[in-house]
Amino acid sequence: xxxxxxxxxxxxxxxxxxxxxxxxxxxxxxxxxxxxxxxxxxxxxxxxxxxxxxxxxxxxxxxxxxxxxxxxxxxxxxxxxxxxxxxxxxxxxxxxxxxxxxxxxxxxxxxxxxxxxxxxxxxxxxxxxxxxxxxxxxxxxxxxxxxxxxxxxxxxxxxxxxxxxxxxxxxxxxxxxxxxxxxxxxxxxxxxxxxxxxxxxxxxxxxxxxxxxxxxxxxxxxxxxxxxxxxxxxxxxxxxxxxxxxxxxxxxxxxxxxxxxxxxxxxxxxxxxxxxxxxxxxxxxxxxxxxxxxxxxxxxxxxxxxxxxxxxxxxxxxxxxxxxxxxxxxxxxxxxxxxxxxxxxxxxxxxxxxxxxxxxxxxxxxxxxxxxxxxxxxxxxxxxxxxxxxxxxxxxxxxxxxxxxxxxxxxxxxxxxxxxxxxxxxxxxxxxxxxxxxxxxxxxxxxxxxxxxxxxxxxxxxxxxxxxxxxxxxxxxxxxxxxxxxxxxxxxxxxxxxxxxxxxxxxxxxxxxxxxxxxxxxxxxxxxxxxxxxxxxxxxxxxxxxxxxxxxxxxxxxxxxxxxxxxxxxxxxxxxxxxxxxxxxxxxx
Numbered sequence: 195x196x197x198x199x200x201x202x203x204x205x206x207x208x209x210x211x212x213x214x215x216x217x218x219x220x221x222x223x224x225x226x227x228x229x230x231x232x233x234x235x236x237x238x239x240x241x242x243x244x245x246x247x248x249x250x251x252x253x254x255x256x257x258x259x260x261x262x263x264x265x266x267x268x269x270x271x272x273x274x275x276x277x278x279x280x281x282x283x284x285x286x287x288x289x290x291x292x293x294x295x296x297x298x299x300x301x302x303x304x305x306x307x308x309x310x311x312x313x314x315x316x317x318x319x320x321x322x323x324x325x326x327x328x329x330x331x332x333x334x335x336x337x338x339x340x341x342x343x344x345x346x347x348x349x350x351x352x353x354x355x356x357x358x359x360x361x362x363x364x365x366x367x368x369x370x371x372x373x374x375x376x377x378x379x380x381x382x383x384x385x386x387x388x389x390x391x392x393x394x395x396x397x398x399x400x401x402x403x404x405x406x407x408x409x410x411x412x413x414x415x416x417x418x419x420x421x422x423x424x425x426x427x428x429x430x431x432x433x434x435x436x437x438x439x440x441x442x443x444x445x446x447x448x449x450x451x452x453x454x455x456x457x458x459x460x461x462x463x464x465x466x467x468x469x470x471x472x473x474x475x476x477x478x479x480x481x482x483x484x485x486x487x488x489x490x491x492x493x494x495x496x497x498x499x500x501x502x503x504x505x506x507x508x509x510x511x512x513x514x515x516x517x518x519x520x521x522x523x524x525x526x527x528x529x530x531x532x533x534x535x536x537x538x539x540x541x542x543x544x545x546x547x548x549x550x551x552x553x554x555x556x557x558x559x560x561x562x563x564x565x566x567x568x569x570x571x572x573x574x575x576x577x578x579x580x581x582x583x584x585x586x587x588x589x590x591x592x593x594x595x596x597x598x599x600x601x602x603x604x605x606x607x608x609x610x611x612x613x614x615x616x617x618x619x620x621x622x623x624x625x626x627x628x629x630x631x632x633x634x635x636x637x638x639x640x641x642x643x644x645x646x647x648x649x650x651x652x653x654x655x656x657x658x659x660x661x662x663x664x665x666x667x668x669x670x671x672x673x674x675x676x677x678x679x680x681x682x683x684x685x686x687x688x689x690x691x692x693x694x695x696x697x698x699x700x701x702x703x704x705x706x707x708x709x710x711x712x713x714x715x716x717x718x719x720x721x722x723x724x725x726x727x728x729x730x731x732x733x734x735x736x737x738x739x740x741x742x743x744x745x746x747x748x749x750x751x752x753x754x755x756x757x758x759x760x761x762x763x764x765x766x767x768x769x770x771x772x773x774x775x776x777x778x779x780x781x782x783x
Contacts, residue, residue: 211373214410216380216403223377230381233374237279240271265300272301273308277368278375280304280344281409284499302461305501310342316349316363323446331444335361343501345412345534350454357453359441364448368413376406404626408496412534415450421533422452428491434479436506436529455529457506460637466505473641475526476505483528484634485654488627489548492539495530496626498633500640504529537626543569559585570621581616588612 211218223230244267251260272283286293287301310316316339317328324331332351339347346364353359383398411417419440426437438453445451458465460480466473480503487494495502506527539547550565562585563578572578612618638645 211369211410212414214376214403214406216376216399216406219373219377220380223374229374230378234378237275237378240275244268244271261294261296265297268297269300269303272304276371276375277344277365278372278379278409280308281405284344284497284501287499302500304344305459305499308342308344310339310347311365313338315366316347319363319366320361320449323449324444332359332361339363341501343532351451353441353444357441359444359451360438360454361444362415362450362452364413364415372406372409372413376402376409380406400621404623408535408537408626411536414447415445415534416447418532418534419445419450419452421536424493425495425530425533425536428487428493429483432483434527435483436527438529438531452531455504455506455531457504457529459500460503460505460528461500461640463641466641469505469507471505471507471526476528477638477641477645479526479528480634480638482654484631488539489544492541492544494537494539494627494630495533495535496537496630497532497535498530498630498637500637502530502532503637504531535626537623539623539627543623554589557586559583559589562589566618569624571618571624573617573619576617581612584612584616 244264247260247267248257248264251257251264269283272279283301283304287298287304293301320331321327328335331353333354335351336349340350340360341348345368346362349361349363351359351361380399380402383402419442422437422440426439429435429437436455438455441451441453458469458471460466460476463473466476484494484498506529546565546568550562550569553559553562553565559582560578563572563581566572567574567576567578572581635645
């Protein structure tokens, strides 16, 4: 929901907003058209000069020779145009599939190699915001910023109590530039959106609104601190994910003081390898953490660019850029920073996403089309009958022999084809989700060019379905295992095989959960269906059971399995267990 807090007056340099409000911004600039026209001309001329330079290089047959020069030119244009355009450049810097390497190398510098503003001005902001002098707040502070980003810059400091901290100070005068750029972007989206491909139409304005909402949230550092603590709570039981602590006494809306992180940017592969960190483990941590954010918590980091993710080894210190005493490969840990751009998925959306994965696995394209309606990719009045065969044609081999070649770029490219001919649209919230997923995939590809996201994502989804820690997930597992009332042995084998490819997956606790579920009242349907499955088609399905046992026998040694069964039985009363036995024996007779 957009909250409107605005006071408009002729003398203001920008609308006085605490939250993004498109109508208030439009009202403000409607009475100041000269500002919008001047800014639009500046933006248009900046990019016109760039594109004319590219054409001139082509005409002079100097494209290859001048590409590094043009890449630097583009980066300087984005910096000159300010924070909104820098954010666009940051997003492009994580897309090696869209941006050629010459430009990519320059755009990556937008993550943390931006020109800082003056330290005296920064310190005056800190003192004004905290209500005390710099020496009263910190025993030490770096004389120059250690990093400069699009919205602020960071100083390394130490509190009087001894903790090493990062002090993040917001750039001055952000609001006037941001509001004007967002106004122009929204106007352009409204005017030119219907003429663009992919059938996005007016939804482009919703994407701009979502972007604007997130930008306004980013410049509220108190909101960022709350986001960090919520994120840390979600991952409190996961030692592989690190979130810096927030020091609230030294924070305000424009200053944020947080724990200093010792680590390396994920794009710095040489230093990561020199430090003895396992890059494949880092990929596993990053992708699994991303899936947990979407499918478990619903609260996700919407801006996971390379400047916001660090590789680190717990319980180790960093000296002169090197992890001390790293003579052997160390346990990997990933640190998230910068929690300004976050978003929350509703419970219904989380459940529908899991449904969509299940229906994709089952190749149930009718239900998958309904999932797209629930998620907002299709309007409720859309006739899904012609869409079902199109989904099958585009997605039919996603779960099949070509599954190892699956990646998010593949899926987005294929949906682009659908959007030309069918009324798909991109909900604003899912624009952030897609950006987050593709960004994380791009980072993983940086660490390992041969990375296939399915190698991590599938085991995670399979494990989640097999463990079925909630009734909703157990119902979805049943949807996978049964089709038209018949038990699908091959699907169970595939799920177990996929889950076991995750080195951290232990089948025994899953077996224990399965026994408990079978003995429960909720498992009554599955008990009946399994007995039918063993004897359906007028034969005992001993061959399928034998194949299943060959798959799991190495993980389920008889002694361990018997212990798990006994432990599961103890969860139930003697009377409750006894009550189940007669019905089971009667069915056998």
